[in-house]
Amino acid sequence: MTDMPELAAEEFTSRMFRxxxxxxxxxxxxxxxxxxxxxxxxxxxxxxxxxxxxxxFHVELYRVTTGQRRELTRAAAGFPTWSSxxxxxxxxxxxxxDLTVSAVDVITGGVRExxxxxxxxxxxxxxxxxxxxxxxxxxxxxxxxxxxxIFALHWRAF
Numbered sequence: 001m002t003d004m005p006e007l008a009a010e011e012f013t014s015r016m017f018r019x020x021x022x023x024x025x026x027x028x029x030x031x032x033x034x035x036x037x038x039x040x041x042x043x044x045x046x047x048x049x050x051x052x053x054x055x056x057f058h059v060e061l062y063r064v065t066t067g068q069r070r071e072l073t074r075a076a077a078g079f080p081t082w083s084s085x086x087x088x089x090x091x092x093x094x095x096x097x098d099l100t101v102s103a104v105d106v107i108t109g110g111v112r113e114x115x116x117x118x119x120x121x122x123x124x125x126x127x128x129x130x131x132x133x134x135x136x137x138x139x140x141x142x143x144x145x146x147x148x149x150i151f152a153l154h155w156r157a158f
């Protein structure tokens with residue numbers, strides 16, 4: 001058995017993005033364990049990265065051209081994604097019993113509830129519930145269609 005160096009473990013949780021600024025210069029942006037950000041998602045227009053703060057699970061906004069980063073939400077969030085116009089970062093409310101998706105405006109910081117679905121059975125996985133955004137702006141989610149039953153078997157020996 002060999003020991004994996006800590007640096008190597010950090011590299012598995014990092015993502016490197018090659019982006020371009022307004023002047024057409026290539027930028028290499030690293031988001032991951034070392035930066036304290038997880039689940040990075042690039043906005044459709046390429047100007048921002050939304051990611052979760054690894055400690056607070058708040059959504060943070062990373063401006064690609066300047067490297068500036070700021071907190072967008074003051075509550076825990078899950079699975080950040082983007083509106084198709086790059087104006088809002090969407091996220092799952094992990095504290096809600098319902099499937100609740102909110103959007104935060106990247107300019108004003110205003111938060112609004114986008115969708116709330118009551119009674120939707122979502123699978124319980126190691127990663128929890130999941131949401132995403134379709135290219136047409138629709139919200140994607142996972143629904144649990146499986147069923148569990150308790151039954152008794154009675155059989156005869158042949």
